[in-house]
Amino acid sequence: MPARRKLDVSYRDKKEQQSRRVLRPLGLYFWGTGWSLAAWCESRKGFRSFWLHKMSACVALEATLETEPEKSLAEFLKSVGAT
Secondary structure (H helix, E strand, C coil), rough: CCEEEEEEEEEEEECCEEEEEEEEEEEEEEEEEEEEEEECCCCCEEEEEEHHHHHEEEEEEEEECCCCCCHHHHHHHHHHCCC
């Protein structure tokens, strides 16, 4: 299994403001009109979803991810009320 890495992305939010985020990727989802990345956002200290078409750059960082159960896909799904 390949090492999991954090991502450094340039992202345009819903107000069209450009920001740089460091993300812990958790899942990739297709919603019929586009793809989104479920992630723990290190910059905002919380779970977020990011539309891929709003990313202008994405770089995998060197450090590998340590397992942190509170920042897992299962916890993300709980936070959005998925069953």
